[in-house]
Amino acid sequence: MGDLINVFFKSAFIENMVLSYFIGMCSFLAVSKSVKTAVGLGGAVIFVLALTVPINWLISVPILGADGIFGTDLTFLRFILFIATIAASVQLVEMAVEKYSPSLYNALGIFLPLITVNCAILGAALFMVAREYDFAEATVYGIGSGIGWAIAIIAMAAIREKIRYSNVPAPLRGLGIAFILTGLMGIAFMSLMGINPANYLN
Amino acid sequence: MAETTVSPTIQEEKEEWFGKKERKLLIDPIDNDNPVTVQVLGVCSALAVTTMVEPALIMAVSVTLVTGFSNLIISLMRKGIPKQIRMIVQLVVIAFLVTVVEQVLKAYNYEVWNKLSVFIGLIITNCIVMGRLEAYAMANKPWRSFLDGIGNGAGYGLILIIIAVIREITGKGALMGWKIIGPSPDYLINTQTSALFGWYQPNGLMVLPASALFLVGILIWIQRSRNRKLVDVS
Secondary structure, X not given: OHHHHHHHHHHHHHOOHHHHHOOOHHHHHHOOOOHHHHHHHHHHHHHHHHHHHHHHHHHHHHHOOOOOOOOOXXXXXXXXXXXXXXXXXXXXXXXXXXXXXXXXXXXXOOHHHHHHHOHHHHHHHHHHHHOOOOHHHHHHHXXXXXXXXXXXXXXXXXXXXXXXXXXXXXXXXXXXHHHHHHHHHHHHHHHHHHOOHHHHHO | OHHHHOOHHHHHHHOOOOOHHHHHHHHHHHOOOOOOXXXXXXXXXXXXXXXXXHHHHXXXXXXXXHHHHHHHHHHHHHHHOOHHHHHHHHHHHHHHHHHHXXXXXXXXXXXXXXXXXXXXXXXXOOHHHHHHHXXXXXXXXXXXXXXXXXXXXXXXXXXXXXHHHHHHHHHHOEEOXXXXXXOOOOOOEXXXXXXXXXXXXXXXXXXXXXXXXXXXXXXXXXXXXXXXXXXXXX
16 A cells, blocks of 8 residues: 555655646646646646546556567557557547536547647556556556646646746746756755655555 | 648649748758757757757757658658547557657667667657647648758757767767867866966866756856847747
């Protein structure tokens, strides 16, 4: 249990997707202009990550792995299969949400289909493979990194809403200051690095 | 991109192997239309490989090859791709090319492959590749699309390499793994004995991920002060 909490904390705060690996920066910069849309996209990313990381684990270990059902190492196929899984599950989620919860569908709007090409989703799946997580850890990792991404984009949107009233030098306005703010946030998040929840649980 | 509206006769007239227009396709993305600092495409992930020059260089080459060839392939197929499923087709083409790049790298330079680990795979969702496919290759002829892809990949690689050079020199006192400046006789400039560079200290901040973001911010600042047209008015 301590292990799982550790994975969660690490993925959500210490090794935050955006702030320490720059993953998902495109939508992070493009959609962080208002808090409302940032919350919508953050929620959608948490949902899709919690769904696709375990599915991709099932593909990569029992199917493509060296000890999997084919008995040979097929890991070179993982890029194509991962991206296909992600595209398909995003499509399915979109259809399900549209049918059963039109209000949520309207709230998420165009963000759902865009998530397919959000690096954070594929990035989480590839990190999960590189770090050799087991199934439970992979699930927790998916949820944790989704929450980390959502926190980062919501905080960024809040800062950008305020910074509109500040006197930023003209050439730095918009994109430039957004990069520098992200860097500062990254340094702030690094201060969480010393915390290891496993120490407090055992 | 206005080319889509040009009538076929005029287009044929302009068709050259390597004329002014083709050169513009290659040169423009390097500065005035840089994918990272102007179009805001492809910032994802790859900045994480800029702590040292060698992985950054390999990443830049990989991205350039993938953008170039995916633009070429999609442009060749553009008339046969139904509008609704074009995303999936594009993703499959990109994923195929990235797999090829990854396997070649794994075979010939295992060390760097290990260092880049997930970031090679992330070229698939790198917005620059899809962005150029949507914006250019879906509406233009193969050769020009190929040049556009190479140009954008190079513009992107340039930013990556500038940042990697700054971070490796100031953070580690090295370049491409050669030791340039540091406090021991192994280095080219030994700060313990050199009178001129005695003040030098490696800057630990430059090794942290945050410094890459600061550097991109500063690069954008420099570029936009030189070129006022790019300033964000909103």
